[in-house]
Structures are given as C-alpha cells and as structure tokens.
Amino acid sequence: MKRRLLLVSNSTLHGGGYLDHCLHNISDFFGKDVKRVLFVPYALHDRDAYTKTARDKLKTLGYEVDGIHEASDPVDAVRKAEAIFIGGGNTFRLLKSLYDNKVVTEIRRRVLEDGVPYMGSSAGTNVATVSINTTNDMPIVYPPSFAAIGLVPFNINPHYLDPDTNSRHMGETREQRITQFHEEPQTPSVLGLREGSMLLVEGNKATLLGTTRARLFTRGKASVEYDPGSDLSFLLTH
Amino acid sequence: MKRRLLLVSNSTLHGGGYLDHCLHNISDFFGKDVKRVLFVPYALHDRDAYTKTARDKLKTLGYEVDGIHEASDPVDAVRKAEAIFIGGGNTFRLLKSLYDNKVVTEIRRRVLEDGVPYMGSSAGTNVATVSINTTNDMPIVYPPSFAAIGLVPFNINPHYLDPDTNSRHMGETREQRITQFHEEPQTPSVLGLREGSMLLVEGNKATLLGTTRARLFTRGKASVEYDPGSDLSFLLTH
Numbered sequence: 001m002k003r004r005l006l007l008v009s010n011s012t013l014h015g016g017g018y019l020d021h022c023l024h025n026i027s028d029f030f031g032k033d034v035k036r037v038l039f040v041p042y043a044l045h046d047r048d049a050y051t052k053t054a055r056d057k058l059k060t061l062g063y064e065v066d067g068i069h070e071a072s073d074p075v076d077a078v079r080k081a082e083a084i085f086i087g088g089g090n091t092f093r094l095l096k097s098l099y100d101n102k103v104v105t106e107i108r109r110r111v112l113e114d115g116v117p118y119m120g121s122s123a124g125t126n127v128a129t130v131s132i133n134t135t136n137d138m139p140i141v142y143p144p145s146f147a148a149i150g151l152v153p154f155n156i157n158p159h160y161l162d163p164d165t166n167s168r169h170m171g172e173t174r175e176q177r178i179t180q181f182h183e184e185p186q187t188p189s190v191l192g193l194r195e196g197s198m199l200l201v202e203g204n205k206a207t208l209l210g211t212t213r214a215r216l217f218t219r220g221k222a223s224v225e226y227d228p229g230s231d232l233s234f235l236l237t238h
Numbered sequence: 239m240k241r242r243l244l245l246v247s248n249s250t251l252h253g254g255g256y257l258d259h260c261l262h263n264i265s266d267f268f269g270k271d272v273k274r275v276l277f278v279p280y281a282l283h284d285r286d287a288y289t290k291t292a293r294d295k296l297k298t299l300g301y302e303v304d305g306i307h308e309a310s311d312p313v314d315a316v317r318k319a320e321a322i323f324i325g326g327g328n329t330f331r332l333l334k335s336l337y338d339n340k341v342v343t344e345i346r347r348r349v350l351e352d353g354v355p356y357m358g359s360s361a362g363t364n365v366a367t368v369s370i371n372t373t374n375d376m377p378i379v380y381p382p383s384f385a386a387i388g389l390v391p392f393n394i395n396p397h398y399l400d401p402d403t404n405s406r407h408m409g410e411t412r413e414q415r416i417t418q419f420h421e422e423p424q425t426p427s428v429l430g431l432r433e434g435s436m437l438l439v440e441g442n443k444a445t446l447l448g449t450t451r452a453r454l455f456t457r458g459k460a461s462v463e464y465d466p467g468s469d470l471s472f473l474l475t476h
Contacts, residue, residue, distance in 0.1 A: 010408050010409075011408075012408050013408065014406035014407070014408060015406075045418070045421040089418075090418050092377075093418070093422070132377065133376070133377055133378055133379075133380075134376060135376070135377065136376070136409055137410075137415070138371070138372060138373070138374070138410075138415040138416070138418065138419060139330075139370065139371055139373065139377055139384060140371055140372075140415075140418050140419040140421075140422050140424065141371075141422050141424075142371075142383065142384045145380065146377060146380045159407070159408065159409040161407060161409070168252035168253075169252070169397070169399060169433065170248050170249075170250050170251065170252055170397065170433055171248075171374055171397040171399070172375075172376075177375070177376040177378075178376070180283070180327075180328050180331070180376065180378050181376060181378040183283040183378075184331070184378050184379050186378065186379075195407065195408055
C-alpha cells in the first residue's frame with residue numbers, strides 16, 4: 001500500500017504561529033518532489049482567508065498552494081493533486097462540505113491507490129480516520145454520515161486533553177467521553193493525540209512524532225501511553 | 239399555551255449530589271398534583287442504574303419514578319405520563335434513542351397540547367430545544383436528525399463555560415464554538431446556561447433561576463449577561 005499520511009493533532013501550539021511546531025515535519029513529509037499542495041479550507045467559514053494563511057505558511061517551505069474551492073471542479077482538482085492538506089476548524093462543517101462536493105471517494109482513491117501524500121491537522125486529521133465520532137467539535141451542521149475518508153482503520157481524538165484536577169466544572173472529561181464512545185459498537189481503537197503530537201503513516205508503518213505523548217484507548221482494555229518515536233504500526237492491521 | 243418546562247444546565251453541581259442544587263426547584267415545579275414522573279434514561283448506557291439513581295432522588299421529594307425503558311410500549315408510556323423528566327448524559331445517544339423509540343412527536347404533543355410538565359437536565363435540556371446543534375457532547379452515535387423536540391424556539395448550550403485565561407490548550411473556547419454555529423444559517427439565539435442555572439418556562443413566560451448568570455448569544459449582536467431572576471420571555475416570541 002502506497003499510503004503516506006501526516007496526521008497532526010493541532011494547527012497551532014500555544015506560544016507559536018500557525019503550523020510552526022510541525023514545519024520541519026511538513027517539509028520532511030512532502031519532500032522535494034512535491035511542488036503544489038491542494039489545500040481544503042472547508043472547516044472554516046472564510047475559505048479565502050484560510051487558504052491565504054496556509055498559502056503564506058507553506059510558501060516559506062517552497063510549496064505552492066491551490067485552494068480546492070478555487071477550482072471549478074473540486075473532484076477534478078483532487079484527481080490532479082500532487083499532495084493534499086486538509087486544515088482544521090469545525091469537523092462537522094468539514095465533513096459535510098467534503099460530501100457536498102463529492103470528494104470523499106476521490107481523496108480516498110488518490111491517497112490509497114496513487115500514493116498522493118495527505119496531511120491533516122485537527123479536523124483534517126479526524127476526517128482521515130474511520131469516522132468523526134471522536135471529534136471534540138460542536139455539531140453546528142448535520143453531515144449526511146459520520147463515516148469519514150477512512151485512510152486508517154481506527155479513530156483519532158485530536159487535541160487530546162488530560163483531566164484538570166483543579167476544575168470545578170462537571171462536564172465530562174475527554175476520557176469519559178471516549179469511554180462513552182466505547183459503550184457503543186464502534187471502532188475499538190481511539191488514539192488520543194495531545195497538542196504537539198502527530199502520526200506519520202508510511203504504507204503499513206505508523207510512527208508517533210512531535211513533542212508530546214499519545215494515549216491509546218482500546219475498548220475493554222486499560223489505556224496505554226506512547227512516547228514520541230513509538231512504532232504504532234499495529235494500529236494499521238485491524 | 240399550557241407549556242411548563244424546567245430546563246436545568248447540569249445534573250450535579252461541584253461538591254453536591256445528584257440534582258441536589260435544584261431539588262427545591264423540582265419540588266416547586268412538579269408541585270403536589272404530580273404523583274408519578276416518567277424518567278427517560280436514554281442518555282446513559284446503563285438505563286436501569288440511571289433510573290434507580292433518579293428514582294431514589296425523586297422519592298425524597300415524594301414522587302414515584304417509572305423508567306420509560308421499563309414500559310413495553312414507550313409511546314404509550316408518554317401518552318399516559320403525568321410528568322416527564324429526561325436526564326443528562328450523551329446528547330447524541332439520547333436523541334437517537336428518542337427517534338428509535340418514536341417518542342419525539344408524542345412528547346412534544348403531550349407537553350405543548352396537554353400541559354404535561356417537562357423537566358430536562360443537561361442533554362435532556364438540549365433535546366427540549368430546536369436542535370442539538372449546540373451540545374458539548376462527543377458524537378458517539380449518528381442520530382437520524384439533529385432536530386430535537388422543539389419545546390422552545392431557540393437553542394441552549396448547557397454547562398456553559400467561560401474561557402480559561404490561564405489555559406495553554408488551543409481547542410476552541412465555548413464562545414468560539416457558538417460563533418461558528420452562528421456562521422451557519424441556524425437558530426439565531428443560543429442561551430448559554432452556566433452550571434447552577436436553569437430556565438423555568440410557564441406558557442409564554444420564561445424566567446432564569448438558580449445561582450449563576452446566563453449568557454445569551456444572538457447572531458450578529460454582542461452577547462448579553464442575565465442575572466438569576468431575569469425575565470427571558472422575549473426568547474419565546476421568535
């Protein structure tokens with residue numbers, strides 16, 4: 001399988017600028033062969049402004065950016081893409097727009113069959129997995145399904161957050177939410193990617209990158225912590 | 239309109255037991271005429287345990303509790319109910335179960351036409367509004383619609399939370415999430431009910447109760463704070 005993915009937890013890390021914490025990972029990932037990246041800004045309301053932000057940042061690495069919404073035919077834009085980057089924002093809006101524009105199947109085909117590199121951050125990481133059932137976002141619009149692009153056979157919870165032991169707020173912790181997910185007959189594995197971490201997938205090999213640990217939640221098992229550099233390829237064999 | 243609603247932000251307040259912070263409001267609301275309350279435990283996985291919790295607590299106020307899942311015909315149970323209480327948990331699971339059991343329309347009819355008192359807490363408050371588009375919960379299951387029971391013509395965000403200015407976490411604040419909701423052509427008003435607050439609706443009169451303020455978000459306007467005791471009846475006239 002030619003699959004190449006860079007699935008980033010968060011677009012911006014506290015104290016830094018947009019994508020600054022993973023610029024070298026992006027550069028390593030797209031490499032020197034990629035010249036143009038197709039950017040998908042569907043997760044934010046202002047697609048032009050969002051594309052300009054991504055364009056300005058990726059230009060510093062030497063990549064040109066095309067906004068998928070600038071193309072007259074988005075499916076054709078995916079068909080011709082050298083590389084794809086789906087940015088963060090609201091996951092429900094993003095997935096609904098991917099379906100509305102009929103690009104879900106074509107993105108899957110290009111990535112899994114043609115080996116087009118796929119980068120996602122936050123919501124763009126959620127939609128790369130089995131489903132958006134483990135997003136943190138508010139369900140501001142109703143997508144035709146929660147099934148996502150399905151580039152990996154597990155779920156991810158981006159911006160994974162440890163419980164705040166000083167909090168007096170009674171809303172569920174992130175762990176309690178994932179436990180509720182596991183009470184339903186859904187995907188058994190959920191990888192909690194803390195801010196600062198990302199997953200690199202190359203074919204059937206998966207490696208945790210970044211500066212923070214990740215926590216894996218598997219139905220019926222105790223959760224497990226993984227350090228940056230860990231080999232998580234076993235997640236791809238389900 | 240006979241409508242009578244008690245819409246509570248949260249089932250448990252920090253430092254107290256289940257429903258303790260609003261027991262006197264519940265007693266005032268159901269009053270002396272109600273003998274039995276139909277409890278809807280669909281938002282949690284263990285319906286029997288959840289019903290026992292509600293039953294034990296409401297018994298201290300002199301009310302008997304029937305779990306809707308204990309009835310052979312849930313629609314008939316709604317048809318015969320003297321009072322309805324929908325408890326908190328996961329809003330997506332709750333709404334899906336309400337649709338699966340075909341009780342959405344019957345609950346609406348009983349409350350709006352027959353004047354059956356309706357109490358909701360947390361997820362049970364979300365489903366009383368126009369839609370669940372402003373829930374905080376993880377979308378662990380896919381309901382057939384986000385449209386809810388529609389007992390009031392606006393949305394509520396329960397467990398409303400002010401931004402934590404000390405946080406280094408980069409996930410959206412609650413206010414940012416509601417702003418994203420307002421970027422879509424959805425219900426213009428969202429009432430942010432902080433933990434400790436609740437809304438009492440009697441016919442066309444709405445009053446904020448409890449111990450904390452509420453924040454109203456209206457599309458295209460600055461948000462407004464309301465103190466306990468405020469008359470919010472204007473929200474019912476949209």
